[in-house]
Amino acid sequence: MPLTPAPFISLNDITVHYLGQTLFQNLSLNIYKGEQWALVGQSGSGKTSLLKTIAGRYNVVNGSIAHHYYKEYLQTHQQKEGVFTSRHLIAEVGQKHNFRNLSTNLSNFYFQQRYNTTQAADAPLVASYLSAVADAASTEGYWDYERVISTFQLEPLLQIELIKLSNGETKRLLMATALLKNPLLLLLDNPLTGLDIQTRTDFDNLIAAIAASGITIIMTSSPTEVPAAITHVAILEKGTITATNPRSDYRPDRISTIPVFTPEAGELEALLSLHKMHTFQSIVRMEDVSVSYGKKQVLQNINWQVLPGERWALLGQNGAGKSTLLSLINGDNPQAYSKKLFLFDKKRGSGESIWDIKSKIGFVSPELYQYFPSHNTCLQVVESGCYDTLGLFRKSKADNADLALRWMRLLGIEKEANIPLKNVSASSQRLSLLARALIKNPPLLILDEPCQGLDQHQQQRFIHLLDTLCRSSDTTLVYVTHYPEEIPDSVNLVLHLKDGKVTNNSILA
Known part of the structure; x- marks a missing residue:
């Protein structure tokens, strides 16, 4: 009789409020060790909000989230000094970066800054930015400085200011930065947006490599771009999980669509x-x-x-x-x-x-x-x-x-x-x-x-x-x-x- 996999994270009948709105009500989701999940659905269905809830950014007013991986980590690792929570074992890659200027240490970049030579110099170089993240990482593991540079082909970018990176180059850097933290849980919000055809093609191999390194992935995705390495798919609609499927049973054409709009x-x-x-x-x-x-x-x-x-x-x-x-x-x-x-x-x-x-x-x-x-x-x-x-x-x-x-x-x-x-x-x-x-x-x-x-x-x-x-x-x-x-x-x-x-x-x- 096959063994039941150990639980990794459980969302138990959670109700979530944000800015006076109810985002989720009595929502449940169980993710087990070895599973990699994609969240799909129409815009506004709650995919990004669910990622932020798992990351601890939104207020769970009823129900609970059990971070089983965190409890297991504490049993096998020496207690770290200071406050160490489940959030230290989570890395996120969102839709926007949070880079900081050197002179102010604030995220106060402006739109034209990348094209102004003197002002662009106020942004850190890619190499120094990655080094700082690696030095500050709370855990050690497979994803070190050299490995992320090789995996994401960052060598040509190392001596370039952050602000001068293209949209796709920035996305690659954010992914590398997240992995340098060697998290147990990686949350990716539409990671394929802004990536060229070749990089998107390589993404399946990347997801497989991340999973093989022992990291669990939960990502949002368009219904038609779910990577092959994803094992399970959850379909959201208006803040409700309407279906969960193993990747082999997932059919993107079954997601409800709205008729094509004809402008007046x-x-x-x-x-x-x-x-x-x-x-x-x-x-x-x-x-x-x-x-x-x-x-x-x-x-x-x-x-x-x-x-x-x-x-x-x-x-x-x-x-x-x-x-x-x-x-x-x-x-x-x-x-x-x-x-x-x-x-x-x-x-x-x-x-x-x-x-x-x-x-x-x-x-x-x-x-x-x-x-x-x-x-x-x-x-x-x-x-x-x-x-x-x-x-x-x-x-x-x-x-x-x-x-x-x-x-x-x-x-x-x-x-x-x-x-x-x-x-x-x-x-x-x-x-x-x-x-x-x-x-x-x-x-x-x-x-x-x-x-x-x-x-x-x-x-x-x-x-x-x-x-x-x-x-x-x-x-x-x-x-x-x-x-x-x-x-x-x-x-x-x-x-x-x-x-x-x-x-x-x-x-x-």
Whole structure:
């Protein structure tokens, strides 16, 4: 008769409150040694909240969480000095980093800092950051400094400031940092977001290696990207676990979905007609543009022209130079002044201000999401797009607030209008930033991984809206993604970067 596996962690009829809301009520989940779990479900179903509850960040008002691994650890390890709780045996990788500046020891980075050489130097180097984490680790084990560098291919990044890492490079560093702590429980919140195709392909092997090292994994995931090394899947819906399955019995097509959204054509036309589109001969023109930081060449001899009404896909692996290229266009990179760069028919640095440029661009990116102030309500965040500011720092105008609410309604997030950005789900935060980019119907939309963190329904809703917008206007689009299947039908041109060089500039097949 097979032995029953030992329990690892048990959630026993827990009720969880946060900011006056009930997140879970009478929720139970038992995880045993040797199991690796994925939490799946639609956006807002409670996946991230459940991770935070397990980590001890939310208040369990009824029921209990039994950390069996913690009790076992205390029986086999000498009692450490000071307070040592179950949280010391847990590592988390969330949607945002918490890096700190050297001068202030605060997480007060700002969006453009990575492109400003003198200000970027206030961020620690990757090597020193990893060393500090390794020195402070409360446990020792398999994952040491050399192993994480090798596993996550961090050697080329060691002498680079944290702030200069791409979104995908940052995710790899956060994973490495978590493993340096040699936790018994690793909590991963959508770890595949922001990773290029090759890194996502390698992720199955990584999960298997982590599990083999004795670490238990609980991760959130999209229904279609559950790694093969995961042994069990829990399906959440509106704060309730509706099913738990062994990985072999899991079927992503059984998760309830919402019909594809069709935007109200009349309302979209009305919104687009509120802002008259300017006429330009050229939107972007680059001639032999190169960008370096010290000895590191980020972009090399880029020649690219974007004409009005064109829709481009900007593709490339993590660290290929995509974000730097976009920073030149969006007015965030001071190196633009010395380059042969023309924006909206004017050479950069010929007298136009950054605000002149930003007034013509709607922009969203993972970095903007990382650094956007979160104290404003979602409605204020969207309205701030009318003024090109990161948040609303002036008195709201009634007509702009009404306009913001209409765009939120098109994206299905009007219910979050009066809730602070920091208190809504990650998907609602991202959709608020998308609405902020769309609100002024700009001549140029730069959408850098806009579907990160959105569930399948929300992605379909946004892509459909974007295609409808492109059919109904002359908006120029630059679209960045690591998921080719996500590229809107309206996109028919591609610029592909590799190691800072253009490898393909053509019509999208």
